Amino acid sequence: MSTPEQHANPLFAHGTPPRFEEVTPAHVHEAMPVLLKALQTDLEAFETSVEPTWDGIFERVRILMEPVEYAWKVTSHLMSVRNSDELRAAYEAFQPAIIEIYTSIGQSQPLYDALEAVAQGPDWEALGPVRQRLVQKELTNMRLSGLALQGEAKDRFNAIQKELADLSTQFSNAVLDSRKAYGLTLTDEADIAGFPHSLRAASAAAARAAGETDASAENGPWRITLTTPLAHPFLRHCRNGALREEVYRANATLASSGEYDNRARIDRILTLRKERAELLGFASHAETSLCTKMAEKVSAVESFMEEIRSATKPIAEKEHIELQEFARKASGDPGLDLNQWDVAFWSERMREQQYDLSEEELKPYHPFPKVLEGLFAMARRLFEIDVVAADGEVQVWHPDVRYFRIRNLEGETIASFYLDPYSRPENKRGGAWMNAMRGRQPGPNGETQHPIALLVCNQSPPTKDAPSLMTRREVVTLFHEFGHGLQHMLTTVDVPQAAGISNVEWDAVELPSQFMENWTLDKSTVEVFARHYETDEPMPDELFDRIIAAKNFRSASGMMRQIYLGHLDMALHHYYAPEANRDLANLKRQVIETSTVVAPLDEDRQECSFGHIFAGGYSAGYYSYKWAEVLSADAFSAFEEAGLDDEDAIAELGRRFRDTVLSQGGGRHPMDVFQDFRGRAPSPEALMRHHGLT
Numbered sequence: 250m251s252t253p254e255q256h257a258n259p260l261f262a263h264g265t266p267p268r269f270e271e272v273t274p275a276h277v278h279e280a281m282p283v284l285l286k287a288l289q290t291d292l293e294a295f296e297t298s299v300e301p302t303w304d305g306i307f308e309r310v311r312i313l314m315e316p317v318e319y320a321w322k323v324t325s326h327l328m329s330v331r332n333s334d335e336l337r338a339a340y341e342a343f344q345p346a347i348i349e350i351y352t353s354i355g356q357s358q359p360l361y362d363a364l365e366a367v368a369q370g371p372d373w374e375a376l377g378p379v380r381q382r383l384v385q386k387e388l389t390n391m392r393l394s395g396l397a398l399q400g401e402a403k404d405r406f407n408a409i410q411k412e413l414a415d416l417s418t419q420f421s422n423a424v425l426d427s428r429k430a431y432g433l434t435l436t437d438e439a440d441i442a443g444f445p446h447s448l449r450a451a452s453a454a455a456a457r458a459a460g461e462t463d464a465s466a467e468n469g470p471w472r473i474t475l476t477t478p479l480a481h482p483f484l485r486h487c488r489n490g491a492l493r494e495e496v497y498r499a500n501a502t503l504a505s506s507g508e509y510d511n512r513a514r515i516d517r518i519l520t521l522r523k524e525r526a527e528l529l530g531f532a533s534h535a536e537t538s539l540c541t542k543m544a545e546k547v548s549a550v551e552s553f554m555e556e557i558r559s560a561t562k563p564i565a566e567k568e569h570i571e572l573q574e575f576a577r578k579a580s581g582d583p584g585l586d587l588n589q590w591d592v593a594f595w596s597e598r599m600r601e602q603q604y605d606l607s608e609e610e611l612k613p614y615h616p617f618p619k620v621l622e623g624l625f626a627m628a629r630r631l632f633e634i635d636v637v638a639a640d641g642e643v644q645v646w647h648p649d650v651r652y653f654r655i656r657n658l659e660g661e662t663i664a665s666f667y668l669d670p671y672s673r674p675e676n677k678r679g680g681a682w683m684n685a686m687r688g689r690q691p692g693p694n695g696e697t698q699h700p701i702a703l704l705v706c707n708q709s710p711p712t713k714d715a716p717s718l719m720t721r722r723e724v725v726t727l728f729h730e731f732g733h734g735l736q737h738m739l740t741t742v743d744v745p746q747a748a749g750i751s752n753v754e755w756d757a758v759e760l761p762s763q764f765m766e767n768w769t770l771d772k773s774t775v776e777v778f779a780r781h782y783e784t785d786e787p788m789p790d791e792l793f794d795r796i797i798a799a800k801n802f803r804s805a806s807g808m809m810r811q812i813y814l815g816h817l818d819m820a821l822h823h824y825y826a827p828e829a830n831r832d833l834a835n836l837k838r839q840v841i842e843t844s845t846v847v848a849p850l851d852e853d854r855q856e857c858s859f860g861h862i863f864a865g866g867y868s869a870g871y872y873s874y875k876w877a878e879v880l881s882a883d884a885f886s887a888f889e890e891a892g893l894d895d896e897d898a899i900a901e902l903g904r905r906f907r908d909t910v911l912s913q914g915g916g917r918h919p920m921d922v923f924q925d926f927r928g929r930a931p932s933p934e935a936l937m938r939h940h941g942l943t
Contacts (some may be wrong), residue, residue: 255280255283258279258280259271259272259276259323260272260279260280260281260284260319260323261280261284261316263318263319264315264693264698266701267323267643267644269323269644269645271644272324272327274336277324277339277340277342278339278342281317281321281324281342281343284320285317285350288317288350289350292353295310295313296360299359299363300363301362301363301366301367302372303367303376305363306360306364307380307744310354310360311745317350322684324336324339326684326686326703327646328340329677329678330647330669330677330678330705331676331677332422332676332678340418341415341418344415344418345414348410348414352394352395352407355391355393355394355396356394356398356403357391360391361396364391365388368384378916379742379747379917382747382752382915382916383746386752389541392529393529395407395528395529406525406528409521409525409528413518413521413525416518416521417518417863417864418864419514420514420515420518420863420864421864423504423509423510423511424503424504424509424511424679424858424860425678426508426509427503427858428475428476428858429674429675431474431475431499431503432459432472432473432474433473433492433495433496433499434456434459434461434470434471434473435452435469435470435471436469438469440471440492441487442489444487445607445609446466447609447612447712447715447718448482448486449466449471450466450712450713451712452471452472452479453465453472454710454713455471455473455479456470456471458472458675466712466714473496475496475499475674476679476707477672477679478707478708478709478710478723480496480500481593481722483496484497484593484594485594485596485608486594486597487594488594490588490591490594493590493591494588494590496590497590498852501589501850501853501855502852503854503855503858504854504858505854505857510857511858511863512857515833515856515863516827516832516833518863519534519821519825522868523825523826525537533547533824534822534823534868535819535823536823537869538868538869538870539869541754541755542754542755542870542873543756543919543920544872544876547819547823553872554812554815554819556933557808557812557875558812558816558843558844560937561808561942562809562844562846564805564942565806565809565846567805568846569806569847571599572592572596572599573586575595575599575602576595576598576599579598579602587847589849589850592847596803600799603799603802604795604802606799608720611721611792611796612720613718613781613782614779614792615718615719615723615779616716616717616719616782617670617708617711617719618716619777619778619780620724620778621778622777622778623775623777623779624727624728624778626774626777626778628731630773630774630899630903631899631902631904632903632906632907633658633903633904634655634656634658634663635655635656635657635658635660636654636655637654637655637656638652639652639653639654645667646669647673649669649671650667650668651668651670652665652668653665653666653668655738655739663699663738663739664700664701664702664738664739665699665702666702666703666704666734667702668704668705668706669703669706670706670708670727671706671707671708671709671711672707672709672710673710678860680707681705681706681707681726681730682705682733683703683704683730683733683734683737684703685701685702685703685737685750686701686702686703688740688749689740689742689743689745691743691745697743699738700737700740700749702733702738704730704731705730706723706726706727706730708723708726708727715782716782718782721769724778725766728765728768729762729763729766730762732761732762732765733762735761735765736750736910736911736914737749737750739912740911740912740913740914741908742912742913742914744916747914747915747916748915749914749915750915751914752914752915752916753919754919755866755873756873757877757919758877759876759877759878760881760910760923761881761910762881763874764885764906764910767881767882770796770800772893773893773894776788779793801941804941805941805942808940809846811874812844813840813844813845814859814861814871815871816840818859818861818868818871819869819871819872820837820839821836821856821862822862823869824836833856837856875936878936879931880923880931882935882936882939883923883927883934884926884927885939886935888902909922909926910922910926913925
């Protein structure tokens with residue numbers, strides 16, 4: 250029975266929607282010692298009498314872990330969206346104990362022996378393929394958790410795990426703080442020449458947030474920060490090259506100097522990951538990472554990336570030559586050489602001229618409420634679900650956060666999700682992501698508890714005069730994250746450990762998200778959401794036609810950016826060896842020579858803010874974006890082949906995609922799931938065609 254203090258503390262309320270508004274750092278300090286102590290006691294008892302059956306292992310561990318997992322998920326989420334010094338201190342106080350608990354489970358010999366007994370026992374066939382897959386993967390994961398290590402080797406492995414977790418948190422905090430610390434305040438009208446109205450309004454809003462209470466789009470001052478909704482349009486539209494250079498350099502050197510310097514952390518992370526891999530008998534962290542992914546081997550990733558790189562780089566080089574020629578002609582300077590901070594500016598001018606298309610022309614047709622409406626209509630059209638606003642039913646962590654329920658066509662709630670759409674640089678980390686608050690699982694009374702997802706974006710916030718007017722990239726990002734959410738929420742797998750995104754190979758998790766991006770260029774989908782925020786007039790057909798015509802503008806250059814990041818990630822995690830002169834600087838130099846057209850600045854330190862691989866789950870896995878895009882492009886091509894205007898065919902294919910990719914989760918190998926949908930193995934042809942590279 251819970252105490253009155255526990256009842257008052259929202260972190261003890263596992264199994265209920267989180268009371269986000271109430272959670273304080275003090276609650277973390279109060280709840281975590283109690284929960285961790287209880288779990289430790291329960292796990293010790295479990296190990297002494299573990300029953301070698303499915304329920305005796307998987308269900309028992311799930312139930313024992315649930316209170317701690319719930320409290321830590323809430324705490325970790327708030328670290329990302331409502332960060333503070335006090336919350337950081339609370340998080341860092343208990344992170345080592347969390348790592349220790351998970352490590353001890355992964356290294357539990359009684360648990361491993363029980364799993365082996367299940368795998369070799371007489372009831373193996375009766376388990377069925379989903380549970381068999383989970384048993385086999387858990388055995389592999391336990392071996393990767395250092396199970397077989399003894400004595401000093403095990404102690405060292407465990408120390409590495411704790412230190413890496415701490416370094417990851419420090420890395421993420423340094424990026425947030427470094428981004429928050431920068432601001433360029435402009436007061437001269439001449440400095441904002443070329444700013445579209447939306448950028449003037451957003452930068453004035455940033456100035457107001459920084460204390461300039463009278464700042465306005467008309468009179469300034471205007472403040473540029475390193476958040477995407479400000480920095481990116483600034484680099485595209487600012488006519489002052491010196492100011493562009495300042496912002497570009499600040500962004501390229503984020504978290505690489507002073508108190509926020511991540512360089513030493515990166516070296517330490519790479520060193521520790523390599524040492525950990527060697528303790529496990531692998532040559533590199535990349536080998537360790539890939540043994541649980543679809544690709545399986547470093548050579549497979551390198552061959553895949555090289556196939557795309559070799560086809561893309563010549564086209565990207567041609568694109569850059571064309572941009573250089575355009576800039577020289579447009580500027581009237583035949584000797585102009587493009588600097589890194591000039592590329593976005595002149596690319597935008599070139600796109601405006603070639604396609605009579607600018608981002609500012611599109612944004613009024615992308616008001617956030619309408620984009621949501623179009624996204625949800627598309628989900629109903631394909632997947633036979635209704636998304637219903639449920640604001641006010643649960644607590645949220647910020648007034649801008651929305652809450653929705655997903656219902657099937659019989660009106661039954663099957664899932665729900667939170668959506669946090671806007672940038673808040675003061676306490677919210679950058680980027681966009683989907684996390685699982687709760688998976689599909691049995692409830693205490695035998696009913697099925699529906700999945701709950703957390704969807705977070707960092708798009709342009711509303712202004713005094715208008716709702717959030719989204720860039721096309723922001724629209725794509727919203728569809729992308731909702732795709733992750735759909736795989737989590739539309740699962741029909743009744744085994745919690747394989748439901749939704751759980752147990753899906755990492756290089757397949759981007760399949761549903763990247764699949765959803767394609768629908769932002771589907772006319773039937775666009776017609777629903779592309780309506781002018783002031784007049785509600787639909788986007789003119791000729792404007793949509795210009796979007797389609799421009800969709801592959803400099804696409805090879807964009808592709809090379811992803812190839813560069815994937816190549817850098819793999820090089821650092823497979824070849825890093827400072828003692829052999831393969832340190833970060835030398836490896837980065839080799840990657841630049843191979844996988845870039847416009848080399849970064851000599852002082853570029855983009856890796857210092859590369860949270861995907863140093864503070865996220867993509868280490869030796871960033872290639873996954875392209876690997877999964879092969880799958881997603883091929884999946885969408887099935888709809889193209891059927892005819893995007895054939896509603897009956899689209900509905901049938903949508904149901905099949907729902908019942909395979911979105912439904913089966915981690916219960917089967919993703920290649921088998923894909924072939925169930927497509928009827929064959931994937932082909933890269935659609936990916937190259939969609940990017941105009943064939």
